[in-house]
Amino acid sequence: MVQKVKAFELRDKSNEDLKKQLDAMKQELFQLRVQKVTGASTANLLNIKVVRKNIARIKTVIVSKQRDELKKVYEKSKFKPKDLRVKQTRAFRRSLKTYQLKKKLLKTQKKEANFPVRRFAVTMQ
Secondary structure, eight states: OOOOHHHHHHHHSSSSHHHHHHHHHHHHHHHHHHHHTTOOOHHHTTTTHHHHHHHHHHHHHHHHHHHHHHHHHHHSSSSOGGGGOOOOHHHHHOOHHHHHHOOOOOHHHHHHHSOOOOOOOOOOO
């Protein structure tokens, strides 16, 4: 029976080791699928799910390592790739920035300058 690999163990390995292990898992998955077609015992066929999940874990660790390296590269740069930026919410990303909210049209600026808001002083008697 195939053992389930742990993600924390994979993070300690180098990229070359991970790629070798990934190739081995893919080869094993191929063998299991061949056995399935030829009509092998069901005990081996239960390993297909475990192998598929192992492959996914290995790929996830590889991608996370690549992202960590890219984060270090773009750490001090002014612009970052979109997938490395902070996600936030969709509405927040689409909302106007404060300087954009405060901008006024030229016509509005002239109107406010020439016709200020009147202030009335009401006296009580």
